[in-house]
Amino acid sequence: MENLFRALPKVDEQIHILKKEERFSDMPEEMLKNAIRESIAQMRTEIGQGICEEGHLADFLSDFSNRVWQTYCLQTASTLKRVINGTGTILHTNLGRSIFGEEVFAQVKEVLTGYNNLEYDIEKGKRGSRYDLVEAMICKLTGAEAALVVNNNAAAVMLTLSTLCKEREVVVSRGELVEIGGSFRVPDVMAQSGALLKEVGTTNKTHQQDYESAISENTAALMKVHTSNYRIMGFTESVAVHELVFIAQKHEKISIEDIGSGVLVDLSAYGLPHEPMVKESVEAGMDVVTFSGDKLLGGPQAGIIVGKKRYIDKMKKNPLTRALRVDKLILSFLEASLKYYLDESMAIQKIESLRMITEGPKNAERKALFLLERLTKIDAGLHLSVQKTKAQIGGGALPLTEIDSYGLAIQEDAVLLEAFMRNYEIAIVGRIEKETYLLDMKTILDKDLQVIEQALSLYGQKKGED
Ligand SMILES: *Cc1c(COP(=O)(O)O)cnc(C)c1O
DSSP, rough: OOOHHHHHOOOHHHHHHHHHHHHHTOHHHHHHHHHHHHHHHHHHHHHHTTTGGGGGHHHHHTTTTHHHHHHHHHSSSSOOOOOOOSSOOBBBBGTBBBBOOOHHHHHHHHHTTOOOOOOOOOOTTOOOTHHHHHHHHHHHHHHOOOEEEEEEEHHHHHHHHHOTTTTTTEEEEGGOEEEETTEEHHHHHHHHHHHHEEESOOOSSSSSSHHHOOOOTTTTEEEOOOOOOOOOSSSSSSSOOOHHHHHHHHHHHHEEEEEEBBBSGGGGGTOOOOOBBBBHHHHHOOSSEEEEEESTTTTSSSSEEEEEEHHHHHHHHHHHHHTOOOOOHHHHHHHHHHHGGSSHHHHHHHHHHHHHHHSSSSHHHHHHHHHHHHHHHHOOOOOEEEEEEEEEEEEETTTTEEEEEEEEEOOHHHHHHHHHHHHHHSSEEEEEEETTTEEEGGGGOOHHHHHHHHHHHHHHHHHHOO
């Protein structure tokens, strides 16, 4: 073993040798040194573990340059990287929820690669407010008097309750005490905000009378929470938005709604079940409505609060707002996304999640047939077929809705293939259905097709060699 340790490459020698190789020639010296040191340390460990034995030493050393290159690539690779979504879940919380279209991206590039008027009033030539930038647009789209944008919807709910309901009671139906998106739990957010939760009704039924009798001197607000990611079926009853507003107004209490996804277009016009729209709640007289920016709205992660000006103004003055404030990245992506909503036909083309939801199955079928044809032509040696599938919206919206789609089904060892695809240079995430590996084309982008073709043909080749 001593011989092996002695034979290990030396850092200073290797720098000179490797620098002659094209791929290392432009690499900063410190980075190259680091990669060499790290590679030598790896080899030392492998010798210690008996992985490198005397007979293999020559191979071990001749591969040194590749090892340094891989180490360098690993050291400099991004940890947040592109993934191909073949799951058919459009708003996939694990895969980054809503995605941006190229055109939204092109709009923000110019703003973000230079200085901007984030807090500068260009007309007056003095300090401005970052919140003014998108407020007018949000008001126009929702019919609200005022609006405020914070980090996410959880923050929006927290800020609302903390500003308007601290140390006072907020009445919520037991059927709406939901947990959403991993760790958003209504009772916990309520506790954190300092408001006191007053539960009314039962899991499946809550009546107007339940709210009425819960109201007291110490009640600050009545709150409605959209049960975004689940449905109670069968014998159920809940109080509608306009009814809750009516009761709140009668008792001079504030009405608050956490509407979740924040849809700005009427999905029922596209053959989907009706998802409550922000505009409807505002029109019904809800004092404050909160929703997410990166669910059905299809923008960046954000929490949008809309409602009566006197309440939003109070929130703007709450010191918590400073801690929850959004930066120029969020504001520019949000504005670029919202612009399309000024014309609904544009929104359903340019907002990627809306496009996928509304466009029908033809586009998915086209992508599946394209891959089938290409892989058949190069004779990839795989058992392929195009299948009808059901895609999902995800992101805690319309949990029962299935969207017609097409997928490429690959009849191979599903577990092996799944792992191979996931570990491909650009990770490809599919789903296994009845022991068949399936890539749902609803969420596959055109730029993904070539990568999938390469990955599958490589898998076919490897299988042929075994
Ligand atoms: C998704 C959701 C939230 C959490 O929103 P984030 O933007 O993920 O913080 C809160 N309430 C409802 C009703 C939701 O659907």
